[in-house]
Structure formats: C-alpha cells, structure tokens
Amino acid sequence: MSDLTTKLAARTARIVVSGAGYVGLPLALELSRVGFHVTALDPNGRKIEAILRGRSYVEGISDADLAAVVEPGRLSASSDPRVLAAADAVVICVPTPLDATRAPDTSFISAALDDIVRYQHPGMLIVLESTTYPGTTLELLAPRLSAGFTLGEDVFVAYSPERTDPGNARHGVRNTPKVVAGVTPACLRVALALYGALVEQTVPVSSTTAAELVKLLENTFRAVNIGLANELAMLSRRLGVDPFEVVEAASTKPFGFMPFYPGPGVGGHCIPVDPLFLAWKAASLGLGAEFAELADRVNRAMPDHVLRRSAELLAGRGLVLRGAKVLVYGITYKPDIADTRESPGLRIIQKLAQEGADVVYMDPLVVELPSAHAALTRVESASSFAAYDLVVVLVAHRSLDRERLLAQGRLILDTRNVLAEAQGPRAHVHGL
Numbered sequence: 001m002s003d004l005t006t007k008l009a010a011r012t013a014r015i016v017v018s019g020a021g022y023v024g025l026p027l028a029l030e031l032s033r034v035g036f037h038v039t040a041l042d043p044n045g046r047k048i049e050a051i052l053r054g055r056s057y058v059e060g061i062s063d064a065d066l067a068a069v070v071e072p073g074r075l076s077a078s079s080d081p082r083v084l085a086a087a088d089a090v091v092i093c094v095p096t097p098l099d100a101t102r103a104p105d106t107s108f109i110s111a112a113l114d115d116i117v118r119y120q121h122p123g124m125l126i127v128l129e130s131t132t133y134p135g136t137t138l139e140l141l142a143p144r145l146s147a148g149f150t151l152g153e154d155v156f157v158a159y160s161p162e163r164t165d166p167g168n169a170r171h172g173v174r175n176t177p178k179v180v181a182g183v184t185p186a187c188l189r190v191a192l193a194l195y196g197a198l199v200e201q202t203v204p205v206s207s208t209t210a211a212e213l214v215k216l217l218e219n220t221f222r223a224v225n226i227g228l229a230n231e232l233a234m235l236s237r238r239l240g241v242d243p244f245e246v247v248e249a250a251s252t253k254p255f256g257f258m259p260f261y262p263g264p265g266v267g268g269h270c271i272p273v274d275p276l277f278l279a280w281k282a283a284s285l286g287l288g289a290e291f292a293e294l295a296d297r298v299n300r301a302m303p304d305h306v307l308r309r310s311a312e313l314l315a316g317r318g319l320v321l322r323g324a325k326v327l328v329y330g331i332t333y334k335p336d337i338a339d340t341r342e343s344p345g346l347r348i349i350q351k352l353a354q355e356g357a358d359v360v361y362m363d364p365l366v367v368e369l370p371s372a373h374a375a376l377t378r379v380e381s382a383s384s385f386a387a388y389d390l391v392v393v394l395v396a397h398r399s400l401d402r403e404r405l406l407a408q409g410r411l412i413l414d415t416r417n418v419l420a421e422a423q424g425p426r427a428h429v430h431g432l
C-alpha cells in the first residue's frame, strides 16, 4: 500500500478514468491538471478522437482546457482497455441508467469491471463514482476485484460519489467536498491519498454503502422537494395564487427553508433516475420508499399537466389543440446548458403533436436533436413570437428576450415564471 499511497500523494501515479462523459471528462481534466498522468478510457471512438484533438464535448470544459493537458501528454485517451495494465488507479464514471423495468442497469459497471479484471495487477486502487444502488461496491465490485487478490493489501476498492452540477461555474471538481469510503480501512486510506491530492476537502465515511446512500439522499432530497413544489403549484393555481410568489416569500425565512420551484417536469441524468435506486433497494428489502416513488409520480405527471393547461388556455380563445400553432420555448433539461437528456420538453412536444397541434420548438442551445426526436421542427431564436396561437415557456435560458416575448406573444404559458420582471401588459400570460 505504501508504494501506491506514495505515488498517489506525489501525483506520480498513472490513472485511468473509465467513462469519459459529463462526470469522467471533468475528473480526468482536473486529475491531469494537478499532475497525474491520466488516460480517459471510453469505448466511444468519437469521444476519444475529440479529446486527442482538444475538442471538448462537455459543458464547462473549453477546447483550450483540454489542449493544455493533452498536448504535453498529461491527459491521453483510448478505447483500448490494455491501458489498464499500466494503471495504478482506475476511477469508474460510467452511466447507471434504469432498465425497462425501472431497476438499476449495472451493465456499464460490469463491462468496466470486465476490462479491469482482465488487466488487474497487484497494487491497484479501483474507485466507483457512478451513482448506484446501496450495496453495489460490496456486492458487485469487491468480489470480482478480490479474486486472486487480497482487499486492502494488493487491491484497494472504494466508492466516492460524483457531485457534478452541470453548468455550475462556482462549484467544480476541486472545490466540491468529496465523500470517500473504502471496502476496508486500508482501501479508504489509499482512496483518501488520491482525492486528497485533488480536492480541497475530503469527507471520509465509514462504509461504501453509507457513501452510496449519501449520494442518493442528496438527489432524492431534490426530487422530493421539486415534487412538493410541483404539487403546491397545482393547489395554488386552483386557489388563484401564484406558486412562485409563495415560494419566494417562503424563501425569506432565513433558517430551515430552501427554495425549490415548480416546473414542467424534471430532466437530466440524475434527478429523474437516482431516487428510484433507493426505491428499488428498499423494495428488495421489503421496505417502502414512498417519498421517492411519490416524487417520481408527481414530477413525471407535470408534462401532462402542461398539456392540459395548454388546452385550457387555447379553449379560452375558442381554439383547440388540434391545428393550433404552438411554439415551445426551451427543450434542454435546465437553463443555459445544451443537454436534452430526459428533458420534459421533448415529452411535452410529442404530447402536443399527438393531440394534433402544429408544434415547433425554439432553443438557442439546441441545434440538433437526438435521432429519436430529429423530426421535431426547430425555429430560429430570432423568429417572432407573434406567429403562434400559444407560446409555452419551459426553460429560463438567460438569453431569452423577455420583453420581446411579452410584447409579441399572443398567449403565453410561462411554466418557469420567466416573465415575472418583464414590464408591460400581461393579461395574456399564464402560469402552470
């Protein structure tokens, strides 16, 4: 252990980051910036080529950021798992989606393990960062990595949840406290040597299962409170009250409150998915996880609510959805980042189209859609809002010209309260 710990603390260790996505690439970049020799390992050849050419595909990382570490050879990239043979440490940052039955799909973790085991040699640290169900590290990683090796002696296994907030310019890899756990105390010490060389603050916890639960608590906390905000929006609308006014006023409480806002649903890689890992594990133990499941139900129901509100508002103008010209503004899953994964906007457009609406979308950050949605019609951001029977605002991009929308829109469903500060007549503006 001492040799590995020494190399990690001295940042001379060779590190492979398995999975070069929105978690793995920022991690690989920062590890190379602090001096480690890093290889991003990913089966996607286009990602490998982009990295080697200094072309970033992740929000918050510029081409120059990449080139600055790729050119001197601090960061390299490969699809060839043989790079693992020379690795002192491997950090697994692969996707953990849900399968068709909404159970955790650990196939990407298993595939990464297959490669690691094939090239495993004495003195390796393997850390899982992917968000997953509690018990994964103990049940899936430890048995495979200790075949022929001794945990805490010639193989060290740890879990350290990623804490990425895509688009967050204030909190990045280095200044976000890092929860770390090892399968054995020696494993923890080695993992702390790695992360202690990278981040400002490490947060050791007593077991990998506890660390896995930490991450799920963080994201389930968000999903449940977003669900509460969405449920509040349904009630307050029926009471003739603006839900955003209620949340803003509650936010003046200087203690014991944290604002969450209603919206058209939740998207992204995490919030729609991670709480269901908790629910799945609880169910497997015969326990309930009602909060996670209820939040999922409420949040998933929001696109249908937006459809109903759209129909109501058009009906108020003597129109029906069928044949109505509808512009959906914003189809990313959150403001100011060009990511549409799990985006409620994609579901809302499909629902409007299924009802026969003549629906198009406008989003300054989205120039092409995943193939499954490529048929959706995009209009330029400079297009007039006046051409539509209804404009449905789903994402509060900073670049939206709020005054122009208020002046030109004939009927507006503002699900994100983006027009709260815009000046001018607003009888044609409605909320969730």
Ligand code: SAJ
Residues within 6 Å of the ligand: 131, 162, 163, 164, 165, 166, 218, 219, 222, 226, 229, 259, 260, 261, 262, 263, 264, 265, 266, 267, 268, 269, 270, 271, 333, 334, 335
């Ligand atoms: N949303 C609301 N109302 C809110 C907050 C969010 O409707 O009050 C929606 C957003 O529009 C979005 C979804 O929920 O569609 C997720 O929002 P998010 O802010 O949680 O965005 P993520 O998933 O990119 O980032 C989150 C992290 N966010 C923050 O900490 C602010 C955090 O939950 C995790 O660290 C991260 O995912 C992750 O990778 O797990």
